[in-house]
Protein backbone atom coordinates (compact mmCIF):
# COMPACT_ATOMS: atom_id res chain seq x y z
CA UNK A 52 0.00 0.00 0.00
CA UNK A 53 1.20 3.51 -0.87
CA UNK A 54 0.23 6.30 1.52
CA UNK A 55 0.78 9.98 0.76
CA UNK A 56 0.94 12.39 3.69
CA UNK A 57 0.51 16.01 2.66
CA UNK A 58 2.19 18.35 5.13
CA UNK A 59 5.42 17.12 6.71
CA UNK A 60 4.89 19.23 9.82
CA UNK A 61 4.19 18.00 13.34
CA UNK A 62 1.10 15.87 12.62
CA UNK A 63 2.17 14.68 9.16
CA UNK A 64 5.56 13.48 10.39
CA UNK A 65 4.06 11.85 13.49
CA UNK A 66 1.52 10.06 11.30
CA UNK A 67 4.27 8.86 8.92
CA UNK A 68 6.32 7.64 11.88
CA UNK A 69 3.44 5.60 13.39
CA UNK A 70 2.54 4.13 9.98
CA UNK A 71 6.16 3.03 9.55
CA UNK A 72 6.50 1.63 13.07
CA UNK A 73 3.32 -0.40 12.60
CA UNK A 74 4.93 -1.79 9.40
CA UNK A 75 1.75 -2.36 7.33
CA UNK A 76 2.45 -0.02 4.37
CA UNK A 77 5.09 -0.54 1.71
CA UNK A 78 5.53 3.17 0.99
CA UNK A 79 4.88 6.55 2.58
CA UNK A 80 5.33 9.67 0.43
CA UNK A 81 5.65 12.89 2.43
CA UNK A 82 4.95 16.08 0.48
CA UNK A 83 5.27 19.66 1.69
CA UNK A 84 5.38 23.10 0.12
CA UNK A 85 8.44 24.15 2.13
CA UNK A 86 11.59 23.45 0.05
CA UNK A 87 13.50 20.40 1.30
CA UNK A 88 11.36 19.98 4.42
CA UNK A 89 9.61 16.72 3.48
CA UNK A 90 12.88 15.33 2.13
CA UNK A 91 14.57 16.08 5.46
CA UNK A 92 11.76 14.58 7.56
CA UNK A 93 11.72 11.47 5.37
CA UNK A 94 15.49 11.01 5.68
CA UNK A 95 15.37 11.47 9.47
CA UNK A 96 12.51 8.94 9.73
CA UNK A 97 14.30 6.43 7.45
CA UNK A 98 17.30 6.58 9.75
CA UNK A 99 14.97 5.04 12.39
CA UNK A 100 14.27 1.97 10.20
CA UNK A 101 17.09 -0.23 11.50
CA UNK A 102 16.49 0.98 15.07
CA UNK A 103 12.73 0.52 15.08
CA UNK A 104 12.64 -2.48 12.76
CA UNK A 105 10.40 -1.34 9.92
CA UNK A 106 10.54 -1.94 6.16
CA UNK A 107 8.23 0.89 5.05
CA UNK A 108 10.01 3.14 2.56
CA UNK A 109 9.51 6.82 3.44
CA UNK A 110 10.33 9.41 0.77
CA UNK A 111 9.96 13.18 0.80
CA UNK A 112 9.21 15.59 -2.02
CA UNK A 113 8.66 19.35 -2.38
CA UNK A 114 5.30 20.07 -3.99
CA UNK A 115 5.65 17.54 -6.86
CA UNK A 116 2.36 15.66 -7.00
CA UNK A 117 3.57 13.35 -9.80
CA UNK A 118 5.51 11.56 -7.03
CA UNK A 119 2.25 10.85 -5.19
CA UNK A 120 0.82 8.97 -8.20
CA UNK A 121 -0.86 5.67 -7.44
CA UNK A 122 -1.52 6.41 -3.77
CA UNK A 123 -4.12 4.19 -2.14
CA UNK A 124 -4.60 6.57 0.80
CA UNK A 125 -3.72 10.25 1.22
CA UNK A 126 -3.72 12.13 4.50
CA UNK A 127 -4.12 15.93 4.35
CA UNK A 128 -2.38 17.65 7.26
CA UNK A 129 -1.24 20.73 5.32
CA UNK A 130 -2.22 24.08 6.76
CA UNK A 131 -1.66 26.19 9.82
CA UNK A 132 -2.30 25.01 13.38
CA UNK A 133 -3.92 27.22 16.01
CA UNK A 134 -2.06 29.17 18.67
CA UNK A 135 -3.18 29.44 22.32
CA UNK A 136 -6.44 31.37 22.65
CA UNK A 137 -7.59 30.64 19.09
CA UNK A 138 -10.43 28.39 17.95
CA UNK A 139 -10.01 25.87 15.15
CA UNK A 140 -12.64 27.79 13.16
CA UNK A 141 -10.32 30.82 12.96
CA UNK A 142 -7.99 28.79 10.70
CA UNK A 143 -10.52 28.58 7.86
CA UNK A 144 -9.28 31.66 5.98
CA UNK A 145 -5.87 30.14 5.26
CA UNK A 146 -6.58 26.41 5.40
CA UNK A 147 -9.59 26.32 3.03
CA UNK A 148 -7.48 27.40 0.03
CA UNK A 149 -4.74 24.91 0.93
CA UNK A 150 -7.09 21.95 1.42
CA UNK A 151 -9.00 22.67 -1.79
CA UNK A 152 -5.89 22.81 -3.98
CA UNK A 153 -4.24 19.82 -2.26
CA UNK A 154 -7.36 17.61 -2.63
CA UNK A 155 -7.68 18.36 -6.34
CA UNK A 156 -3.94 17.81 -6.98
CA UNK A 157 -4.10 14.47 -5.18
CA UNK A 158 -6.91 13.01 -7.29
CA UNK A 159 -5.31 14.22 -10.53
CA UNK A 160 -2.49 11.75 -9.88
CA UNK A 161 -4.30 9.10 -7.80
CA UNK A 162 -7.85 8.82 -9.14
CA UNK A 163 -8.73 5.94 -6.77
CA UNK A 164 -7.29 7.47 -3.61
CA UNK A 165 -9.10 7.50 -0.25
CA UNK A 166 -8.53 10.87 1.42
CA UNK A 167 -8.31 11.40 5.18
CA UNK A 168 -8.69 15.07 6.10
CA UNK A 169 -6.95 16.30 9.24
CA UNK A 170 -6.46 20.06 8.67
CA UNK A 171 -8.72 22.30 10.75
CA UNK A 172 -11.49 23.27 11.01
CA UNK A 173 -11.65 19.58 10.12
CA UNK A 174 -15.40 18.95 9.56
CA UNK A 175 -15.60 21.95 7.25
CA UNK A 176 -12.37 20.97 5.49
CA UNK A 177 -13.75 17.45 4.89
CA UNK A 178 -16.97 18.99 3.51
CA UNK A 179 -14.88 21.28 1.30
CA UNK A 180 -12.85 18.31 0.03
CA UNK A 181 -16.13 16.62 -0.97
CA UNK A 182 -17.34 19.74 -2.78
CA UNK A 183 -13.98 20.34 -4.49
CA UNK A 184 -13.45 16.77 -5.73
CA UNK A 185 -16.93 15.25 -6.04
CA UNK A 186 -15.49 11.93 -4.82
CA UNK A 187 -17.95 9.31 -3.60
CA UNK A 188 -18.89 9.69 0.08
CA UNK A 189 -16.91 6.67 1.22
CA UNK A 190 -13.61 8.09 -0.06
CA UNK A 191 -13.32 11.26 2.04
CA UNK A 192 -12.97 10.70 5.76
CA UNK A 193 -12.46 13.41 8.36
CA UNK A 194 -10.26 12.52 11.33
CA UNK A 195 -11.37 13.99 14.64
CA UNK A 196 -13.54 11.51 16.51
CA UNK A 197 -10.81 8.87 16.75
CA UNK A 198 -8.59 11.42 18.51
CA UNK A 199 -11.37 12.88 20.65
CA UNK A 200 -12.42 9.37 21.74
CA UNK A 201 -8.82 8.54 22.71
CA UNK A 202 -8.76 11.71 24.81
CA UNK A 203 -12.14 10.78 26.32
CA UNK A 204 -10.72 7.37 27.31
CA UNK A 205 -7.66 9.07 28.78
CA UNK A 206 -9.87 11.32 30.94
CA UNK A 207 -12.14 8.42 31.91
CA UNK A 208 -9.14 6.30 32.90
CA UNK A 209 -7.82 9.21 34.95
CA UNK A 210 -11.16 9.60 36.78
CA UNK A 211 -11.54 5.86 37.32
CA UNK A 212 -7.90 5.33 38.34
CA UNK A 213 -7.55 2.51 35.83
CA UNK A 214 -5.64 1.85 32.59
CA UNK A 215 -7.14 3.29 29.40
CA UNK A 216 -7.29 -0.29 28.08
CA UNK A 217 -10.07 -0.97 30.65
CA UNK A 218 -12.20 1.85 29.22
CA UNK A 219 -14.56 2.11 26.28
CA UNK A 220 -16.05 5.39 25.12
CA UNK A 221 -16.84 7.37 21.99
CA UNK A 222 -17.08 11.05 21.02
CA UNK A 223 -19.31 12.01 18.12
CA UNK A 224 -20.33 15.41 16.69
CA UNK A 225 -18.17 18.24 15.41
CA UNK A 226 -14.44 18.38 16.14
CA UNK A 227 -14.62 21.70 17.99
CA UNK A 228 -14.31 22.96 21.56
CA UNK A 229 -18.08 23.31 21.89
CA UNK A 230 -19.38 20.79 19.33
CA UNK A 231 -17.96 17.50 20.62
CA UNK A 232 -20.47 15.09 22.10
CA UNK A 233 -18.70 12.61 24.43
CA UNK A 234 -21.23 9.80 24.95
CA UNK A 235 -20.74 9.59 28.70
CA UNK A 236 -24.01 7.68 29.24
CA UNK A 237 -22.63 4.83 27.10
CA UNK A 238 -19.04 4.87 28.42
CA UNK A 239 -18.01 1.74 30.28
CA UNK A 240 -15.23 0.07 32.23
CA UNK A 241 -15.13 -3.58 31.16
CA UNK A 242 -18.84 -3.46 30.21
CA UNK A 243 -19.89 -1.76 33.47
CA UNK A 244 -21.28 1.74 32.88
CA UNK A 245 -18.98 4.39 34.31
CA UNK A 246 -21.96 5.89 36.17
CA UNK A 247 -21.60 2.93 38.56
CA UNK A 248 -18.19 4.28 39.60
CA UNK A 249 -18.30 8.05 39.09
CA UNK A 250 -20.52 10.82 40.44
CA UNK A 251 -22.57 12.94 38.04
CA UNK A 252 -20.25 15.85 38.80
CA UNK A 253 -17.08 13.85 38.01
CA UNK A 254 -18.61 12.56 34.77
CA UNK A 255 -19.42 16.12 33.70
CA UNK A 256 -15.83 17.11 34.46
CA UNK A 257 -14.60 14.28 32.18
CA UNK A 258 -16.92 15.52 29.41
CA UNK A 259 -15.74 19.13 29.72
CA UNK A 260 -12.04 18.15 29.88
CA UNK A 261 -12.50 15.99 26.77
CA UNK A 262 -14.16 18.77 24.77
CA UNK A 263 -11.30 21.20 25.41
CA UNK A 264 -8.64 18.49 25.00
CA UNK A 265 -7.07 20.18 21.96
CA UNK A 266 -7.21 23.67 23.49
CA UNK A 267 -5.62 22.44 26.73
CA UNK A 268 -2.65 20.99 24.81
CA UNK A 269 -2.38 24.07 22.59
CA UNK A 270 -2.04 26.22 25.70
CA UNK A 271 0.66 23.94 27.13
CA UNK A 272 2.60 23.46 23.88
CA UNK A 273 2.18 26.88 22.22
CA UNK A 274 0.88 25.05 19.12
CA UNK A 275 -1.54 22.16 18.71
CA UNK A 276 -0.84 18.53 19.53
CA UNK A 277 0.70 15.93 17.20
CA UNK A 278 1.43 12.56 18.87
CA UNK A 279 -2.15 11.45 19.52
CA UNK A 280 -3.37 13.05 16.25
CA UNK A 281 -0.66 11.16 14.34
CA UNK A 282 -1.53 7.92 16.14
CA UNK A 283 -5.25 8.40 15.44
CA UNK A 284 -4.70 8.92 11.70
CA UNK A 285 -2.31 5.97 11.48
CA UNK A 286 -4.93 3.73 13.14
CA UNK A 287 -7.45 4.76 10.47
CA UNK A 288 -4.95 4.18 7.64
CA UNK A 289 -4.18 0.76 9.15
CA UNK A 290 -7.90 -0.14 9.21
CA UNK A 291 -8.06 0.66 5.47
CA UNK A 292 -4.82 -1.21 4.70
CA UNK A 293 -5.87 -4.32 6.61
CA UNK A 294 -9.55 -4.04 5.63
CA UNK A 295 -10.27 -4.56 9.31
CA UNK A 296 -13.83 -3.12 9.42
CA UNK A 297 -12.96 -1.28 12.64
CA UNK A 298 -15.44 1.27 13.96
CA UNK A 299 -14.20 4.84 14.45
CA UNK A 300 -16.19 8.01 14.83
CA UNK A 301 -15.29 9.86 11.60
CA UNK A 302 -16.46 13.01 9.91
CA UNK A 303 -18.65 11.56 7.14
CA UNK A 304 -20.83 13.29 4.57
CA UNK A 305 -24.37 12.60 5.76
CA UNK A 306 -27.43 12.08 3.63
CA UNK A 307 -30.23 11.72 6.15
CA UNK A 308 -28.34 9.72 8.77
CA UNK A 309 -28.98 11.12 12.25
CA UNK A 310 -31.55 13.41 10.59
CA UNK A 311 -28.77 15.46 8.96
CA UNK A 312 -27.98 16.20 5.31
CA UNK A 313 -25.29 18.05 3.38
CA UNK A 314 -22.85 18.14 6.28
CA UNK A 315 -19.69 16.28 7.28
CA UNK A 316 -19.71 15.58 11.01
CA UNK A 317 -18.47 12.92 13.40
CA UNK A 318 -20.55 9.73 13.48
CA UNK A 319 -19.59 6.08 14.03
CA UNK A 320 -18.27 4.54 10.79
CA UNK A 321 -16.98 1.14 9.75
CA UNK A 322 -13.58 1.58 8.09
CA UNK A 323 -12.22 -0.95 5.63
CA UNK A 324 -10.53 -1.17 2.24
CA UNK A 325 -13.22 1.04 0.66
CA UNK A 326 -12.87 3.79 3.24
CA UNK A 327 -16.18 4.47 5.00
CA UNK A 328 -17.99 1.19 4.39
CA UNK A 329 -20.97 1.95 6.60
CA UNK A 330 -22.30 4.75 8.76
CA UNK A 331 -23.61 3.17 11.94
CA UNK A 332 -26.77 4.74 13.34
CA UNK A 333 -26.74 4.09 17.06
CA UNK A 334 -29.65 4.85 19.34
CA UNK A 335 -29.19 8.20 21.05
CA UNK A 336 -31.01 9.58 24.08
CA UNK A 337 -33.10 12.73 23.59
CA UNK A 338 -30.34 14.76 25.28
CA UNK A 339 -27.67 13.26 22.99
CA UNK A 340 -29.84 13.95 19.92
CA UNK A 341 -30.24 17.58 20.98
CA UNK A 342 -26.47 17.92 21.41
CA UNK A 343 -25.77 16.48 17.95
CA UNK A 344 -28.29 18.89 16.40
CA UNK A 345 -26.66 21.81 18.19
CA UNK A 346 -23.21 20.61 17.10
CA UNK A 347 -24.41 20.33 13.48
CA UNK A 348 -25.68 23.93 13.63
CA UNK A 349 -22.17 25.02 14.62
CA UNK A 350 -20.52 23.07 11.78
CA UNK A 351 -23.04 24.47 9.28
CA UNK A 352 -22.22 28.02 10.43
CA UNK A 353 -18.54 27.35 9.72
CA UNK A 354 -19.39 25.72 6.37
CA UNK A 355 -21.27 28.89 5.42
CA UNK A 356 -17.98 30.80 5.68
CA UNK A 357 -16.76 28.86 2.62
CA UNK A 358 -19.18 30.78 0.37
Ligand SMILES: NC(=O)c1ccc[n+]([C@@H]2O[C@H](COP(=O)([O-])OP(=O)(O)OC[C@H]3O[C@@H](n4cnc5c(N)ncnc54)[C@H](O)[C@@H]3O)[C@@H](O)[C@H]2O)c1
Nearest residue numbers: 058060061062083084129130131132169170171173194280
Ligand atom coordinates in the same frame (compact mmCIF):
# COMPACT_ATOMS: atom_id res chain seq x y z
N1 LIG B 1 -8.28 16.84 12.96
C1 LIG B 1 -7.50 16.75 14.02
O1 LIG B 1 -7.81 16.02 14.97
C2 LIG B 1 -6.22 17.53 14.09
C3 LIG B 1 -5.25 17.23 15.05
C4 LIG B 1 -4.06 17.98 15.08
C5 LIG B 1 -3.85 18.99 14.15
N2 LIG B 1 -4.81 19.25 13.22
C6 LIG B 1 -4.61 20.25 12.19
O2 LIG B 1 -3.64 19.75 11.28
C7 LIG B 1 -2.98 20.86 10.64
C8 LIG B 1 -1.46 20.67 10.71
O3 LIG B 1 -1.02 20.78 12.04
P1 LIG B 1 0.54 20.67 12.37
O4 LIG B 1 0.68 20.79 13.82
O5 LIG B 1 1.11 19.49 11.69
O6 LIG B 1 1.09 22.01 11.65
P2 LIG B 1 2.57 22.27 11.12
O7 LIG B 1 2.68 23.73 10.90
O8 LIG B 1 3.57 21.60 11.98
O9 LIG B 1 2.60 21.53 9.71
C9 LIG B 1 1.83 21.92 8.62
C10 LIG B 1 2.67 21.73 7.37
O10 LIG B 1 1.84 22.00 6.23
C11 LIG B 1 2.71 22.53 5.25
N3 LIG B 1 1.93 23.17 4.19
C12 LIG B 1 1.31 24.37 4.19
N4 LIG B 1 0.70 24.59 3.01
C13 LIG B 1 0.94 23.50 2.24
C14 LIG B 1 0.56 23.10 0.93
N5 LIG B 1 -0.19 23.88 0.16
N6 LIG B 1 0.97 21.89 0.48
C15 LIG B 1 1.73 21.09 1.24
N7 LIG B 1 2.12 21.41 2.50
C16 LIG B 1 1.73 22.59 2.99
C17 LIG B 1 3.61 23.47 6.02
O11 LIG B 1 4.78 23.80 5.29
C18 LIG B 1 3.87 22.66 7.27
O12 LIG B 1 5.07 21.90 7.17
C19 LIG B 1 -3.50 22.11 11.33
O13 LIG B 1 -4.53 22.69 10.57
C20 LIG B 1 -4.06 21.58 12.64
O14 LIG B 1 -5.06 22.40 13.18
C21 LIG B 1 -5.98 18.55 13.19
Ligand SMILES: O=C(O)C[C@H](O)C(=O)O
Nearest residue numbers: 133139171265266275276
Ligand atom coordinates in the same frame (compact mmCIF):
# COMPACT_ATOMS: atom_id res chain seq x y z
O1 LIG C 1 -6.63 21.51 18.91
C1 LIG C 1 -6.27 21.72 17.75
O2 LIG C 1 -6.35 22.83 17.22
C2 LIG C 1 -5.67 20.61 16.94
C3 LIG C 1 -6.50 19.38 16.88
O3 LIG C 1 -7.77 19.62 16.36
C4 LIG C 1 -6.58 18.67 18.21
O4 LIG C 1 -7.69 18.40 18.68
O5 LIG C 1 -5.52 18.37 18.78
